[in-house]
Every structure is written in structure tokens, then in C-alpha cells.
Amino acid sequence: MKKILVTGANGQLGSELAVIATNYPNYEWIFADRTQITLDDLILLRVQLGAINPDVIFNCGAYTAVDKAETEKELAFAINHSAVELIAKFAAQKKAKLIHISTDYVFDGSSSVSLSEEAITNPINVYGESKRVGEIACLKEDSDSIIIRTSWVYSKFGNNFVKTMQRLMQERDEINVVNDQIGSPTYAADLAKVMMIILESPNWIPGIYNYSNEGEISWYEFAKAIKEFGGYTCKVGGIPSASYPTPAKRPEFSLLDKKKIKTIYNLDVPNYKESLKKMFVK
Template sequence: MDKILVTGANGQLGSELLALSSNYPQFEWFFADRTKITLDNLDLLKTQLNDIKPTIILNCGAYTAVDKAETEKDLANRINDLAVEVIAKYSAKNKVKLIHVSTDYVFDGTSSSALNEEAPTKPINVYGASKRAGEIACLKENLNSIILRTSWVYSKFGNNFVKTMQRLMQERDAVNVVNDQIGSPTYAADLAQAMIKIISSEKWIPGIYNYSNEGEISWYEFALAIKELGGYNCDVTGIPSASYPTPAKRPEFSLLDKKKIKDTYNLDIPYYKESLKNIFT
């Protein structure tokens, strides 16, 4: 029986994997929060991996505080790059299947068409740079690994845009949301299901894959969908990013092309609004 180690067990994706895990008793699941897998202590991380002895690793743990990363560069790099290098080395040495989760923030946002896995990367903030460095380390240390790039992740668990909008739309008469950043949301439960489909598949084809829900929208349009499905009586106004400055610059366009993962693993990816409905049920 394969033993699956899920890092970042308390995060959005880890929590969704935990919720799904009982449906897959053919696997032994090991969900590791920060006390069991210490991504910011590399020596301890090596010991922990040797103690757990997984046969599959789903690396969902990451430093994800995009704005805070601008002033915590060393910590972001340790978790998003150096820890990934340790995990990739361990998985290569022990012939462990590794799926590492990355981000659309590896791109600079200047494209005008959906980005495939071969598109050039050029991160524009510390978080994106640390995640791109982690991708490079992963591919260098373990040629047999799979990297899943995803975007705009939300879930019933953790903190995310959808939950923030739900709260604000109930508290306020009006909200402003940026309308010039384009991409597509990812319902973490859909991504978790895709990861399980990959590890359950008879084929393992390493490399980088994109995954997000279908659709091309702005954050403003995403907020409008949340308002509609939640039935909130709140005015939503679109504003330019320049009117909402943040410490970390965001890509203006990071829509992901999902053709590769759909063709390789025969995935049926839901339209973003269909998945968003799950938050309101």
C-alpha cells in the first residue's frame, strides 16, 4: 500500500485532500502540519522525511503570504525553494513519486493569451521568484517529479478571496475590487481531486502541468459571481490596480492553458462558476 505524505495539511489544498482521503482507502494517508513537517528547518525536514518514509509526496506546503514575502525574503526562499530541494532530493533517492504545487505568479503578467507550460517565466515579486526557484530545484533534483501550477486558490477552508468577499459583502454596503488582473480561480477541492486522479493513474508522466478552473475573468468579475451566488445586497465596483497599491506587484494576466493536463490525464475541468457554487451549499 502506498503511503502518501501531504505537506501543508492545514492549508486549503491539504484540508481538501483530507476531506477526500476517506474515499481512497487503497492509500495510507499521512497529513503533516508544521509540527510534523518543518519546511523552515531543513535539517529537521530531512530527519522527518526519513522517519515518515512515504512512497508518494504531495507537497502542498508553502510560504504564501505574497505581500509579507517582500520583507521576509529569506523565510519565503527557505520554504518555497530550499525545502523543495530537500524534498526533491529525498524523493529521487528513495524513488518516491512527488507532486509539487506551484503558482501562476512565476509569470510577469504581460501575456495576452493563455499561458502554457512552455511559456517563459519572469516573476515580478519575491513570492513568485521563490516559487520559481522551487520549481527549478524540483526539476533539477528529481527529473521524475510532477509540478502543478495553479492560480487564485479558494476553499471552504483557510483564508481566501471568496471568504473575504462573503464577509465584506455582509458587513458593507459597497466594496471595490481590482478589474485589471485577469486569470481564473481554482477551487481547491477540484485540484485535490486532480492530484488523486494522477496518483491513481497507471501512468506517471513527469513535468510541469497547469491546473485551474475554466473561464477567463478579473477579480472584479469573480466578486460579481460571489455576490450573485450569495445573494448579497452589496454594490461591487471595479477599480484599477493602481488604486489599490500592495507591497508586492501582481501579474496583470496569468490565465493558464490546461490542455496538457486534460489530454495527459483525461481530466474534465469544471467551469469556475460551477465549482464556486460548492462554497454556497
């Protein structure tokens, strides 16, 4: 029986993979939190990987605190670069399948058209920089690996924009949300299913793939959809990013082009509203 190691088990994607794991009893699943797979300690990480000896690695663990990364650069790079490099090296040596999760934040946001996998990367914050060098290291150490870039991830698990909006819309009469950052959200449950489709497919074609739900929206429009499905009465206003300064810059436009993954893996990608609705009815 093949063994699947999921890093970042308590995160949004790791938690969604745990939900669908019951549909795949033909695998032995190992859901590792930060104590079982210690991404900021390479010596320990090497030992832990050797002890588990997986056939498949879903690397969902990452340093994702975008604003904190500006002051914790060393830690962000340790987890998002050095650990990824080591995991990819291990996967290549053991001939284990590796799917590594990356981000739309590898782009600078200056594009006006959806970004393909070949689009030029130019991260504008430390988090994006750390994830980009992690991508490069992953493909260099394991040319057979698959990287999935995703954006605006949310789930019923963990902390995310949807859950924050749900809370604020119940606590306040009025909120403001930035309306000049454009992209598309990703329901982690959808992404978890896609990872299994890729793993089970006879077509294992290495390289970078983009995945998010369909739709081109701002965070403000996303908030309005959350209000609609939640039936909240809170007033939602749109504001420019300049009115809501953060330590880390965000890309203004990071809509991912998904043609490649849809074609190769014959995927039908749901619209963001369709997926958001699923989270509300669960």
C-alpha cells in the first residue's frame, strides 16, 4: 500500500485532504503537523522524512503569515525555501511523487491579463520571494515534481478571509474591503480533489500548474458574495488598498490562467460562487 505524507496537516488544505482521505482507502495516509514534520529544522526534517519514508508527498505546509514575513524573513525562507529544497531532494532520491503548493504572490500584480505558468515572476513581498525560490529549488532538486500555484485560499478549516468576513459581518453594521486587488479565490476542498485527480491520473506531467476557482473579482466583490450567501445585513463598502496599508505589499492583479491544468487533467473548474455556496451549506 502506497504511503501519502501530507505536511501542514492542520492547515486549510491539509484538513480538506483529511476529509477526502476516507474516499481513498487504497493509500496509507500520514497527516503530519509541525511536530511530526518540522519544516524549520532541516536536521530533524531529514530524520523525520526518512522515518516515514513516503511514496507520495503533498507539501501543504508553509510559512503563510504574509505581513509577519516582512520581519521574519529568515523563518519564512527556512520553511518556504530550505525545507522545500530538502523535501524535493528526498523525493528525487526515493522516487516519491511530490506535489508542492505555491502561490499567486510570486507575481508583482502589474499584468492586465490572466497569468499563465510561463508568466514572468517578480514577487513584491518577502512571502512571495520565499515561495518563488522554493519553487525554483523544488524543480531543480526534483525535476519530476509538480507545483500547483493557487490563490486566495479559504476553507471551513483554519483562518481565512471568508471566516473573518463571516465574523465581522455578524459583529458590525458596516465594513470596508479593498476593491483594487483582482484575482480569484480557491476553495481548499476543490484543490484537495484536484491533487488526488492528478495523483490517480496515468498522466504525471511534472512542472508548474495554476489552480483557482473560475471568476475575476476583487476582495470587495468576494465579500459581497459572502454577505449574500450568509444573509448578513452588514453594509459592505469598497476602498482602495492605499486606505488599508499593510506591512507587505499585495499584487494588484494576480488572476491565474488555468488552461494548462484543465487541458492536461481534463478538469471542470467550478465558479467561485458555486464553491463558496458549498461552504455555507455544509
